[in-house]
Each structure stands twice: as C-alpha cells, then as structure tokens.
Amino acid sequence: ETFYLKDYTPFGFEVEAVALTFKLAATTTRVISKIRFAPKPDAADPRFFLHGEALNLIWAKIDGQEVTPQMVNGGLECTVPGQPFTWEAEVEIDPQGNTALEGLYMSNGMYCTQCEAEGFRKITYYPDRPDVMSTFTVRIEGSEKVMLSNGNPGTTGDGFAEWHDPWPKPAYLFALVAGDLINHPDRFTTKSGKDVELNIWVRPGDEGKCAFGMEALKKSMTWDEEVYGREYDLDIFNIVAVDDFNMGAMENKGLNIFNSSCVLASPETSTDANFERIEAIIAHEYFHNWTGNRITCRDWFQLCLKEGLTVFRDAQFTSDMRSAPVKRIDDVITLRARQFPEDGGPLAHPPRPEEFQEINNFYTATVYEKGAEVIGMLKRLVGDDAYYKALDLYFDRHDGQACTIEDWLKVFEDATGRDMTQFKLWYSQAGTPRVKVSESFVGDTLTLTFEQETAPTPGQPTKDPRVIPIAVGLLGANGDEIQPTTVLEMTEAKQSFTFTGLAAKPVASILREFSAPVVLDRQMGNAERAFLLAHDTDPFNRWEAGNALATDTRLRMVLNGAAPDANYLDALTKLVRDDSQDPAFRALVLQPPSQAQIAQVLFEQGHTPDPEKIHDAAETFAQSLAQALSDSLPRLYAATTVDGPYVPDAEGAGKRALNGAVLSLLSRLDGGAAAAKQFEAADNMTLQYAALACLLRAEKGADQSQAFFDQWKEDRLVMDKWFALQVATAKPENAAQTARALTKHALFTIKNPNRFRAVMGALAGHHAGFHHISGAGYSLLAENLMALDSLNPQTTARMCAGFQTWKRYDETRQRLIQTELEKIAGLNGLSRDTSDMVTRILEA
C-alpha cells in the first residue's frame, strides 16, 4: 500500500481527552483506554477508524455499552453516535515478545516505548496520526521501582503511578518507562522563574555516566531561551537510557528516551567524538519540545518540518558551544558521505516526499541533514533578523498545531514580504544540484557565471532551477580580503554576477561556509587551491581548498596511477608543522577524504569506482605523507600531547584529534611502538581507542585487543567499539571474514541494534572490504539482514541502504549485489519495511 501526500484528509473526530491504564506484565500487559471523541460536523471522512496492530482486544464499549467493532486491515471500525461519546477498550499486548522495539517492549527487564512514527497503534486502538492531538492522563500499575510517563507526576502509591500531560500531543509522543532505575537528579530555573526537576534515569551501574549529559541538558535549556526565546513548559523533564533502541533518541513530551550510546558518557569509556555527539543529541531532543512537540507535523510527509529545523537548531547550538568552523566542516563531510549518495541513487527523495510505503524508511539523511541545509539557506537568504522574526511568528501563530511546510514558508513570506514559491522547490525536488562556475576578468571587472543542473531522480525526470545562495568573497594577491563575503542569489539555470572596480584579477572564494548543498564544479589550478588553503579568510573554504587538493591527488592516483602530488604533500606538511595554526583545523586538513568519498566523487564525475584501486591509493598516499613528514612526526606527536586531566571540551578534543592523526602516520613508520606506549598509558577512551586502532591497522594489536576486551567486557557500549573497530581496521580481503567471526562471538547478539550495527555497520562502512570482489561482504550483510528481518524490520530495512550505491560499480559487483538483493526480496514473510527498501533499491 502506498500513501500519498495529496490524499490528506483530516480525522473526522476531535479527541478531547485520553486516559490510559497500564497493568504491566511481561507477556500479558493490559492497556485500558478511555477516550472522549467528538464528531466534527463538517467531516470529509466520517468513518470511525482506529489504528491497531498486534493487539488482542478483550472488550470495547461506547458510552458504557459493550460494542463489537469490525476488525479491518490495520485497525478497527465502529458505528458511533452523532454526538460526543466515550470510547473504552481493554487490550492485551506482549512487551517481552516485542523484538521489533516499536510500541511497548522490554529491554533488559525494563519496560519502555518507542512510538514514532506509528508505534502507538501497537499499544492500543487509537487514531495514530500526528494531526490528532489530545491531553493524556496515564496510570501505571506494576511492581517496578520507577514508573514514568509524559507530563507532570500525579498521585503515586504502592504499586501504581499516575501522570498527567496538560499539553495536547499526538500519540507518537507518548512514552512509558518502568523498571529498576536510578536517577541522576538536578534542577533548572527557567528565565521566567519556573523551577524544573531534571532527571537522567539509568540502570544501576550507569550512575557515573550521567553528569555530562545533565550539563548538556542545562546548557540546551539556557541556549533555547537565549537564542529562540523558548522556555520549558512542564514541572519535570526526564531522560531515560535504554540499551535496546532502534535509533538515537526520541523526544517524547517530558520523557525523552535515549539509546544508551547517545546519553551515557565518561572519560574512561567515551571518546571525544562520543561526548560531542551526546551533547548534540541531548540538545536535539530537548529542542524538539518546541519544534516538534508544541508545533508538530500534520502528517508524516512533513517530517522535515520538525527534523530539518531541529537538526539546524542543534547544529547552531554545537557551533556556539564549540567551534563553528569545525562543526560546519564536520557537517559537510557527513552530508557528502550520507546524503549525497542517497540523492544520487535509487532511494533519492525530496526533503518532503510525496509518497511512501513505510514511513520508518524516511528517517533519512535527506529529511534530516538536507532538511537542515534548506533551513540554513533560508536563513542566509532572508538574513538573521528576518529569520528570528519569522521564527517568532511561527511559534506565535502555530503553537499547539500540526503544521505543514506551507505553514512554515508562509511565516517567512509574512515576516519578510518575500515570495517563497521558487524556494519551495528545495522541499519538492530530489537530487543534488551541480553548479558549474566559470570566471572571466576583463578591465576592472570579474564576472562569475554559474550554471545549475540536477540529474533525474526516481519519479522526477526533469527539474526546475532552484534559488541557490552562493556566498562569495574575493582575495587579493597577498591574501588580503578585497571583497568580504556577499551572498549571490542564483535563481536562473544560468546566471552571471559581476564585481567591478578591481585593480587586478582576484582569487574568488566561492560557496563559502558551504552556503548551499550542491556539488560545485570549478576548474581550478592547484596553485590557486594551495593559495586558498593558505589564505582564505573563510575557514570552511580554507579546509575545502585542502580537501579539493587531496581529492584531486587521490583521483589522479586512482585514474592514472599517478604518484601522490608533491606540491600537495608539501603544502600539507607545511600546514601540519605550523604550530601557530589551530590544532583542530590541522587535524581536519590531515584527515584524508574517505575511500567512500573518493568513490562518490568518481561517480559524480562519470567514472566507475574501483574499490581496490581507491584503497591502494589511500594507503600509498598515507605512507607517502608519513614519509614526507618523517623527521617531524616524533616532535609533532610529543608537542600535540595534551597534558593534565581529561576534559571533553572542544579545545582538548581538537588537540587530541591532531595528536591522533599524527600517531596514525607515525605508526606507519615506527611499527606501532608509539601507539603501544600510548595504549599502555592511556587514562581515557579517546587515547586508548586511537592507539588500539593504529595497532590493529598495523596488524600489531592482538595483545592489546585482548587486553581491551578483558578490561571492558562488562561495558556494553565499549564492547560495541571493540566489535566495530576490528572490522573497520581489517584488511579489505579479511573484512567479511573478521565480521563473520565476530557474529559467532559469545557477546554478539543480533537482537541488540547497537551490537548488530557495530559489526554490520562497520562492514558496510568498510568501503574496500564490503565491496571486495569475492562478494563475501555482500553475502554476509544479506545473510544477517535476512536473519534479523523477522525480529526487527526497522533496523533491517535501514541497513539495506548499504546496497544503495550498487549501480555505480562494475558489472561483476552489480551482479553479485543484485543476487543478494533478490535473495532478500524473495524471503518468505519479508517485512514491509525491508521489502520497500529492497524493491526501491532494485528498481533503479
């Protein structure tokens, strides 16, 4: 069944209030609902249909009279009165048997829920759609020590707890948690003086890993007050850490539920990257309280309304808490790694899709990350003041409503007077525009001519020109900025812009800060790139110049068997040795483009990527760089070592990143001696993990790997790292075999998504290993996806994306992948989630 945006019809009833009673029992939980419905007089669809899945209906009543509803596909229908009435029902569900981790399920003996997008229908019969909003009162009966739901606490007694959420919300924001939990408590006073109780709830043993998350939460609360004027609106805010979780975290009203990997942190067990990610996800879920909860989505086609905006907000937060240029560079690397392949392959869809079969398959990089890029462009086009004016209007006008992208764009039109018709194409057109730029300098005038083109995507053979904000600056011969950043607004398929009054030909810095999610096609000499790498006043474009040089060198190595470019090695070594430069920036410049990224660029340029050659070029390049830097590496390593106690802040992280990059080069020359010492001495996970990675890459880490295992075998999250790292560091020809052996390990379980992703995600992310010509990577992934599908369709479907780039490879690999995809497609009882993914991937 396919759902279409154009078919939207409102529900025919208001839901005035919802009361739920849960009688908890592992395999036989009873849910008793009492819901007040009022028919809408002008309803376009007067049917009384309630969603329901995997529910055992015990009885149902309308206004106290038992009724026999008609069971229909996906729910039930019932004849109801023409005036307001009370629906009551009791259902039985099986949380223990719920391995899909959607609805009410159990994780390590603890009850928890995940309802977004359509999990509430597995809890009770309900109009499970985001435009149906109501207040919820919840009573939980059970013997658990801690029993939580949304909103504010009510009466609690022996064997029960009551909760009331005064803010109307859609069912996808419902949550319940019950178990033997311990809290890390704190308090926050909002700017208007409201005192809020804060808690992070964890399993006993994890109490020591909550402090960082709590600080992140309080920083997020302050930041949203200061930057967006948004205050928290309940007496209590609870966060719960859960080990078995299909995604990162969930913004349930007043009761955020987190994958434990996205909230638990300690210096001994978490890396710098983990700390930064945890801070960002806590902020993300908290920010959803306004962008998602108080203002929600009318239907799931509008998902990017809340996700794109909230990702944009959490990126602003991280920029403010840490380094804005570093955050921007990291985000662009991720966008290119995750969203560009999606946009250029069989799964391409616009940020606001117009049809879907399974909404869970649309929690994508396009909806989230490109959705955030679209907001960034909007802000750049209208300017900061107008942006915040429009946001104020959005919150004023739409508080308590379920909205659309049209509502969102309308506040910008009303606040700025700007017509948003063309801008809206960013929401409706899929594909990454390719923007070709050419330059001419005549007299005193520089002319930049841009052409935009977007390749066809599934269902969209032709594209209209979009409005593209192109931030440009001009540099003089000495590296002085003669034209500060200005935003060119491209609206045509081909368009020129001029800069006059120039004494000499400047060097243009184009698409500063990555002002639009496009592929910039610019013919530029390496001398000019090296100049920008040295002098650009825009830090993003400084990095981009280095990245373009690195990419170019690697492409020539792959395509022509060239040697690593001497000039580039020279520029790179100069920068790395320059202690006046920011360590975080040096680390980023030293971080080579990933092999998958080189494959992506080859594909964008019309070549067939050869994973083996790409791998060999990466190795040769790193070895040459290590050699070119050989006299400086020991000094650099010593000089970048961070003294004093570990602090997970941006400054320390930047230094450790540089130190890690240097260690990895050094390990290519010293046989792992420095890494072994570092492993021995490490008192934090960042250093320990970096050292182990270097040793395993050098095939010298067997003892350390065992020591790491012995030290951390009781810590689930560190064990995930251990599993993943072995696959990630394997030689291409051993990657699949390593992963297969790990699936036989006593601590491997297919049922825990984190553990499954640790091994299978690392395999799919090992470019040369996954695409090894033996096909062993493909068949191992397929085999495991087929084993997981009946247990957990959501995670299975999501990981099918590992195959999405298959059409860009050679025929042999295509045939190998096609065989695996067809095997999956032919599996008996294949879930709708996986079937949707595999069908779309195969059809392209």
Ligand code: ARG
């Ligand atoms: N809304 C959550 C977040 O972005 C993610 C929920 C993902 N749900 C899903 N079915 N994949 O924070």
Ligand code: ZN
């Ligand atoms: Zn979100």
